[in-house]
Amino acid sequence: MFNYDQYLRLDKFPLIWCSGCGDGIVLKSLLRAVHKLGLQKDQICMVSGIGCSSRLPGYVDFNTLHTTHGRALTFATGIKMARPELTVLVITGDGDATAIGGNHYIHAARRNIDLTVLLFNNHIYGMTGGQVSPTTAKGKKASTAPYGSFENTFNISGLAQAAGASFVARSGVYNPVQLENYIVKAIQKKGFSLVEIMSPCPTAYGRRNREGTPVDMIAWQKENSVPVAKAGQLTPEELEGKLITGILVDIERSECRAEYQKLIDRLAQS
Amino acid sequence: MSNASQQRVRVLTGNEACAEGALAAGMRFYAGYPITPSSEIAEVLAEQLPRYGGVFIQMEDEIASMGAIIGASLAGSKAMTATSGPGFSLMQENIGYAAMAEVPCVIVNVMRGGPSTGLPTLPSQGDIMQARWGTHGDHPIIALTPFSVAETFSLTVRAFNLAEQYRTPVILLLDEILGHVNEKVELPKDGEIALVNRTLPHDPPERYLPYRHTESGVPPMVSFGQGYRYHVTGLAHDESGFPTNRASEIEKLLDRLHRKIEQNRDHIVEVEAYEMEDAEIGLISFGSSARASRHAVRLAREAGKKAGLLRIKTLWPFPDQEIQAYGDRVKKWIVAEMNRGQLAHEVEWALCGRAPIHRVTVYNGDPISPLTILNRINQLD
Numbered sequence A: 001m002f003n004y005d006q007y008l009r010l011d012k013f014p015l016i017w018c019s020g021c022g023d024g025i026v027l028k029s030l031l032r033a034v035h036k037l038g039l040q041k042d043q044i045c046m047v048s049g050i051g052c053s054s055r056l057p058g059y060v061d062f063n064t065l066h067t068t069h070g071r072a073l074t075f076a077t078g079i080k081m082a083r084p085e086l087t088v089l090v091i092t093g094d095g096d097a098t099a100i101g102g103n104h105y106i107h108a109a110r111r112n113i114d115l116t117v118l119l120f121n122n123h124i125y126g127m128t129g130g131q132v133s134p135t136t137a138k139g140k141k142a143s144t145a146p147y148g149s150f151e152n153t154f155n156i157s158g159l160a161q162a163a164g165a166s167f168v169a170r171s172g173v174y175n176p177v178q179l180e181n182y183i184v185k186a187i188q189k190k191g192f193s194l195v196e197i198m199s200p201c202p203t204a205y206g207r208r209n210r211e212g213t214p215v216d217m218i219a220w221q222k223e224n225s226v227p228v229a230k231a232g233q234l235t236p237e238e239l240e241g242k243l244i245t246g247i248l249v250d251i252e253r254s255e256c257r258a259e260y261q262k263l264i265d266r267l268a269q270s
Numbered sequence B: 001m002s003n004a005s006q007q008r009v010r011v012l013t014g015n016e017a018c019a020e021g022a023l024a025a026g027m028r029f030y031a032g033y034p035i036t037p038s039s040e041i042a043e044v045l046a047e048q049l050p051r052y053g054g055v056f057i058q059m060e061d062e063i064a065s066m067g068a069i070i071g072a073s074l075a076g077s078k079a080m081t082a083t084s085g086p087g088f089s090l091m092q093e094n095i096g097y098a099a100m101a102e103v104p105c106v107i108v109n110v111m112r113g114g115p116s117t118g119l120p121t122l123p124s125q126g127d128i129m130q131a132r133w134g135t136h137g138d139h140p141i142i143a144l145t146p147f148s149v150a151e152t153f154s155l156t157v158r159a160f161n162l163a164e165q166y167r168t169p170v171i172l173l174l175d176e177i178l179g180h181v182n183e184k185v186e187l188p189k190d191g192e193i194a195l196v197n198r199t200l201p202h203d204p205p206e207r208y209l210p211y212r213h214t215e216s217g218v219p220p221m222v223s224f225g226q227g228y229r230y231h232v233t234g235l236a237h238d239e240s241g242f243p244t245n246r247a248s249e250i251e252k253l254l255d256r257l258h259r260k261i262e263q264n265r266d267h268i269v270e271v272e273a274y275e276m277e278d279a280e281i282g283l284i285s286f287g288s289s290a291r292a293s294r295h296a297v298r299l300a301r302e303a304g305k306k307a308g309l310l311r312i313k314t315l316w317p318f319p320d321q322e323i324q325a326y327g328d329r330v331k332k333w334i335v336a337e338m339n340r341g342q343l344a345h346e347v348e349w350a351l352c353g354r355a356p357i358h359r360v361t362v363y364n365g366d367p368i369s370p371l372t373i374l375n376r377i378n379q380l381d
Helices: A023-037 A053-059 A072-082 A094-100 A102-111 A156-163 A176-188 A202-206 A214-224 A256-269 B014-024 B039-052 B062-074 B085-101 B128-133 B149-166 B176-180 B247-262 B287-302 B320-324 B342-351 B370-379
Strands: A044-048 A063-066 A087-093 A116-121 A167-172 A193-198 A225-227 A243-250 B009-013 B027-032 B055-058 B078-083 B105-113 B119-123 B142-144 B169-175 B182-186 B231-233 B271-274 B281-285 B307-312 B314-316 B332-337 B357-361
Touching: A023 A053, A023 A116, A023 A176, A044 A053, A044 A072, A053 A063, A053 A087, A053 B231, A072 A087, A072 A094, A072 A102, A072 A256, A072 B027, A072 B055, A072 B062, A087 A094, A094 A102, A094 A116, A094 A156, A102 A156, A102 B062, A116 A156, A116 A176, A156 A167, A156 A193, A156 A243, A167 A176, A167 A214, A176 A193, A176 A243, A202 A214, A214 A225, A256 B039, B009 B014, B009 B149, B014 B027, B014 B039, B014 B078, B014 B105, B014 B149, B014 B169, B014 B176, B027 B039, B027 B062, B039 B055, B062 B078, B062 B085, B062 B105, B078 B085, B078 B149, B085 B105, B085 B128, B085 B169, B105 B149, B105 B176, B119 B176, B128 B169, B128 B314, B128 B342, B142 B149, B149 B169, B149 B182, B169 B176, B169 B287, B176 B287, B281 B287, B281 B342, B287 B307, B287 B332, B287 B370, B320 B342, B332 B342, B332 B370, B342 B357, B357 B370
Parallel strands: A044 A063, A044 A087, A063 B231, A087 A116, A116 A193, A167 A193, A225 A243, B027 B055, B027 B078, B078 B105, B105 B169, B142 B169, B281 B307, B281 B332, B332 B357
Antiparallel strands: A167 A243, B009 B182, B105 B119, B142 B314, B271 B307
8 A cells, every 4th residue: 555644744634635536546646656756755746726626746755836817827837947946836727727838838838847747637727716717618517607518628738739749648547547647658758748637626617517427437438439550540530539648759859957057157267 | 144235235136125225224134025116125035035144935926925024024034025117016914914913024115117017117106096095995105206226225225124113014116117227325334223122021921012002102022932922913913912893992993003104294204395495386296206307306406496396205205284384385296106196186185276387297107208307397487
């Protein structure tokens, strides 16, 4: 049995998350990944924005920073540029990272700065009571889309890939072992790493859209996930409404802080 | 370090002196976004900071710039950004974060005409109230206003010292004239500059409270990664730094945030009295308008009028006591500023009707002329 307690601030429990929320499964996967990598707690700086998932840093015994809505990546960029020896993990959600924080998201990926982003995608604004988000599927209901959303959605992983991230993976809470492995690889990667995590919100999304129990929502993820290798053999019609999971990007690309260090070193010699 | 940086007597603009002052203060992290009339600060630092082993990064906007300097400060760097009115507006939410989470940092605003895009290349002093109340909620703030290139250097150093001493964001208000005017400056040598650094905790990590209600009101601060693992949030928090909804804790926090500035206001507030010893007509001004005011005082004195200038160097907290001290002798006050009367309003409040207050307000992009002020003095008879 893995000892989660060694990384937790147990006096801050119980968690703020609703019963049936997927975020706790991500938290446990993350802690196993940290342990597997042998990271020291002092060496980890965890930065989050605003939303349900962004409350996670309060529960873990690292250097933790809970910032303003959408801006976690900007604070994290400051920390990484100032102290590159720290392992900087960013916790964010679909609304936090790609609505209010969309500009920072694409620019952090463009810089390919060495941050590991765990993006909890629950397709809704859970904390504020279920408003429509950039990933709420067309036709799905939210408190601010009472007749169903009429907007197109973001492909969050595709966005990071297009902007220049060196590692992008998509997984879901139905597969915590895969999730743990992707988090390990994301942290190991020198550069901007995204793990997009499908984490169901039974309270604000599931009830309104008649998605069933939390278990039903996780089962839906499992049944509708298509591994990236298999997805290439399917037509766009067959992939409609499916979740393509797996490691989507794993490339070598120059990293922002390392490039800046080269400049410092070059000027010191001249 | 370039040769130019080592020369002590130099001709600099206010923007260049600001960048040099920041380097002398130990600033090693700059994040910013280009905006007229402040961009030269970023340009100097883009060249200089990597030579000092420091970090320069141009962010995607001013919101990001403010976030980055807060992150860098928490990681142990003295950090700053520079902007002008529109960018200053974008920074406000995170300035409030820095005030609430008590993160030392310096924000330079080279003021230009507003509102909105306004007058990018023309001067203004219209951000007095934005500096004080731009972010939401009750919060203390420190804002400094130099009036010369040399003083821009020294007050930039002071801005960092106050930020570190009181764990607070400090705003440095320049204006377009000051940012771009060239003046001869004798820069102090490195050893001649008194530098203040944040107070480190004596407590071991297990007893460290990052928001302890200390007597001074300022909790000791340790950087991330030094073995003290703690939590920082913009939510109302208790001494441990974790969110709380308890009324008694919230009140204690907000009271301490204000107390740490208010009980040290005599250390923070600086004014310069010029020909005020026997003055019956008192001018109050700051920044480049204070240069015109000083000239007007000289012209008035030549004409036999007992005029003087109380020049504001610390705009916030407001120097109300320093103005009130002249209340019985100064018969008439003139407030000269490049806006529609933001400073005059504050002076009226400070004096509570003890003396009449006359206004010289220019807000059309022109600088204030000494003759405009002199005419106002002459009209008082």
